Amino acid sequence: MTQVTQAAQVFGHGGGVHSIKVPIPDNPLGHTLVYVVDTDRGPVLVDTGWDDPASWDTLTAGLTALATSVTDIHGIVVTHHHPDHHGLSGQVREASGAWIAMHAADTAIVRRTREAEPGTWLDYLTRKLTDVGAPEAHLAPLLAAREAGRLRTLPGLRSALPDREIVPGELLDLPGRRLRAIWTPGHTPGHVCLHLEERHPADLPGHGRLFSGDHLLPGISPHIGLYEDPDETEVTDPLGDYLASLERIGRLGVAEVLPAHQHAFTGAGGRVRELLDHHEERLTGLLALLATPLTPWQLAERMVWNRPWEQIPHGSRSIAVSEAESHLRRLVKLGRAEAVGGSDPVTYIAV
Numbered sequence: 001m002t003q004v005t006q007a008a009q010v011f012g013h014g015g016g017v018h019s020i021k022v023p024i025p026d027n028p029l030g031h032t033l034v035y036v037v038d039t040d041r042g043p044v045l046v047d048t049g050w051d052d053p054a055s056w057d058t059l060t061a062g063l064t065a066l067a068t069s070v071t072d073i074h075g076i077v078v079t080h081h082h083p084d085h086h087g088l089s090g091q092v093r094e095a096s097g098a099w100i101a102m103h104a105a106d107t108a109i110v111r112r113t114r115e116a117e118p119g120t121w122l123d124y125l126t127r128k129l130t131d132v133g134a135p136e137a138h139l140a141p142l143l144a145a146r147e148a149g150r151l152r153t154l155p156g157l158r159s160a161l162p163d164r165e166i167v168p169g170e171l172l173d174l175p176g177r178r179l180r181a182i183w184t185p186g187h188t189p190g191h192v193c194l195h196l197e198e199r200h201p202a203d204l205p206g207h208g209r210l211f212s213g214d215h216l217l218p219g220i221s222p223h224i225g226l227y228e229d230p231d232e233t234e235v236t237d238p239l240g241d242y243l244a245s246l247e248r249i250g251r252l253g254v255a256e257v258l259p260a261h262q263h264a265f266t267g268a269g270g271r272v273r274e275l276l277d278h279h280e281e282r283l284t285g286l287l288a289l290l291a292t293p294l295t296p297w298q299l300a301e302r303m304v305w306n307r308p309w310e311q312i313p314h315g316s317r318s319i320a321v322s323e324a325e326s327h328l329r330r331l332v333k334l335g336r337a338e339a340v341g342g343s344d345p346v347t348y349i350a351v
Contacts, residue, residue, distance in 0.1 A: 010062045013264060014201030016177075017209070020062030022049030024084045029261050032084045034059060035211060036066060037196075040176035042074035045098075046194060046211045047260055051087035059088060073098040077172060077179075079213030080191040081106040081159065085260060090160030101164035101172065103183060106190030110159050112229070122146045124228070125318065132321055133295030133345040141314060166192050184215045184249060186242025187222045191215055193249060204266065206255030215242075216249060216257055218265040221278055225322030226329070239330040243279060246272050279327075283336075286327055293340045293347035300324040 009021045016038035021031040035046035043063075049055045060070050073096040078086045081102065089100050102110070113121070126142045166172065168183035178197040185191055194211040214222045224242045250272035257268050265271070282303075289302050300321045301309050312320060328348055331337035340347045 010065045022055045022059050024050045025052050033260050039174045042072050043068050044075040046077050047085040048088035048092055050084045070095045076100045078102045080188040081109050086159050099164050100162040101166050102162040103166045103190030103192050107162050133297035184245035186224055186245050187214045189227050200255040204255040207253050209256045210254040212257050212259045217259045218262050224326050226325050237329050237333050239326045287350045290350040293349045295345050295347050296325045
C-alpha cells in the first residue's frame with residue numbers, strides 16, 4: 001500500500017483505487033476507509049464516512065489531494081446503512097449530483113427510520129431491553145432521553161435515501177470497471193461486498209480484489225446483533241446469515257481484501273476460517289454458560305468481551321446484549337438451546 005499525501009490520510013492501492021481515512025468521532029474504530037475508484041465517467045466512492053464536519057473536511061481534502069473534487073463524484077456505492085459508512089452520502093450527492101446505490105434490505109431500513117416518529121427507536125430499544133432482563137439502572141438513561149426529547153441527535157435518523165438498488169450478482173454501473181455485488185447479510189440485512197474482477201495491479205495471486213465493508217476485517221470480529229426492526233414478525237438468524245456469507249466470500253479466492261476499517265490485507269481464506277472458528281468456539285462456550293437458565297442480559301454479562309463487563313459503556317452494553325441474542329437465536333435454530341417455558345423475562349437453557 002503506497003502513501004500519497006494529506007498527512008497519511010490518503011493511500012494508493014494501485015489500479016485506479018485509493019482510500020481516504022475519514023475519522024469517526026469518539027469511536028475506538030478511529031476511521032472509515034472510504035475508497036475512491038476511478039471510472040470512465042469520474043470517481044466513484046465506496047462508502048462515505050460519518051456525518052460530521054471534521055469527517056467532511058477530511059474527505060474533501062483527500063479528494064483534492066487526489067487531484068479531484070467532491071463535485072466530480074459520479075456515484076456512491078454503500079456497503080451498508082450504518083452511519084460510519086452512509087453518513088456523508090447525502091452531502092456528497094448534494095455537492096455533485098452523484099447517485100447513491102444500496103442493497104434493498106438496507107434501503108428499507110433507511111426509509112423506515114426516516115419515516116418513523118423520532119421516539120420510535122428509543123421506545124423499541126427500551127421495550128427490547130426490558131424483555132431481555134436489562135436492569136432498571138440501564139433503562140433509566142433511555143427513559144430520561146425519551147422524556148427530555150433528546151431524540152433527533154441520534155445518528156442515522158435522516159440518512160439519505162438511495163436512488164439505485166444494488167442487485168446481488170450483477171455488475172454495478174461503473175464504466176470501464178468490473179465491480180460485482182455480493183450479498184453478505186449478517187452485520188446488516190443488506191450488507192454487500194464488492195468484487196473488483198480485475199487483475200491485481202501488483203499481480204498478487206488470486207481473483208481480483210474485494211471491498212469488504214465490515215464483513216471481513218483483518219483483526220476485528222464484526223458485530224453480529226439482531227436485525228433491529230420495530231415491526232419485525234419473522235424470527236431472523238443474523239449469525240447464521242453471517243456464517244453462510246463468510247463461506248461464500250471464502251470461495252472467491254480474492255488476491256487482496258480492501259476493508260472499511262483497519263488496513264488492506266491478503267489471505268482472505270485464512271481470515272474467513274479464523275472467524276468461522278471464532279464463532280463456533282463462542283457458541284460452544286455459551287452452551288457451557290447455559291447449563292443453568294439465563295436471560296440474554298445475564299448471558300451477555302458472563303460472555304468474554306474485549307474488557308470486563310463493568311468497564312463496558314452504556315451504549316456498548318446494549319450492543320453486546322444484541323450480539324448475545326444473535327448467538328442464542330443460532331443455538332435455538334440448531335436445536336442446541338431452548339427458551340424456558342413461563343420465564344419472565346425469558347431465560348434460555350442448553351439442551
